[in-house]
Amino acid sequence: MEDRTIDMEVDGIRFISHGHYYDGINNWLCHKLKENDPQAINFCARQLAKMLPENAVIVPIPGHHGYALQTLYLARAISEQSDGRISVANVLKDKSRVSNYQAKMDGHPLTSAELGFRQVGLLPKGKIPYLLDNCVDSGETAKAAYYALGQKGIILSYAMSDRLLNFEIQHSSGLSR
Numbered sequence: 001m002e003d004r005t006i007d008m009e010v011d012g013i014r015f016i017s018h019g020h021y022y023d024g025i026n027n028w029l030c031h032k033l034k035e036n037d038p039q040a041i042n043f044c045a046r047q048l049a050k051m052l053p054e055n056a057v058i059v060p061i062p063g064h065h066g067y068a069l070q071t072l073y074l075a076r077a078i079s080e081q082s083d084g085r086i087s088v089a090n091v092l093k094d095k096s097r098v099s100n101y102q103a104k105m106d107g108h109p110l111t112s113a114e115l116g117f118r119q120v121g122l123l124p125k126g127k128i129p130y131l132l133d134n135c136v137d138s139g140e141t142a143k144a145a146y147y148a149l150g151q152k153g154i155i156l157s158y159a160m161s162d163r164l165l166n167f168e169i170q171h172s173s174g175l176s177r
Contacts, residue, residue, distance in 0.1 A: 005018060016155070017157045022162070045078045057086070057087045059075075059091060075132050104137070112144040
């Protein structure tokens with residue numbers, strides 16, 4: 001399957017993504033991003049940079065260690081792809097904790113409070129914040145970061161799983177399980 005760019009709104013928050021997690025090599029790339037693979041980072045950065053306006057500022061979403069790491073590497077690579085026109089603002093921190101991915105696998109996804117995001121710096125004026133996550137599944141981590149940033153910005157990810165997409169389809173059409 002070809003990559004299909006996603007642009008949707010969930011709970012009043014705009015999510016954009018390069019493509020679906022299960023299309024082509026997207027799931028493999030997302031795992032490589034988590035491993036800080038330089039080739040995967042550069043490949044994904046080229047794709048994401050094309051999606052952003054020049055007045056964007058990328059806000060990397062922190063991981064389970066309490067700070068942005070993989071998302072910061074990707075954010076910097078996106079900025080490099082734009083020759084610095086797109087800037088990076090590493091202004092979010094969180095609690096050092098178990099990864100939300102692992103918590104979901106264990107059947108106990110983390111709440112916003114357990115994620116513990118907080119804003120620790122200012123955003124540049126006149127820029128649109130794009131909160132960057134490698135992959136969005138349920139969207140809860142991204143939403144928690146959005147609220148910590150004062151409900152500003154757009155969620156940007158390389159890939160999005162069907163979980164959030166199916167949730168939005170069910171709620172927009174009035175269907176429920």
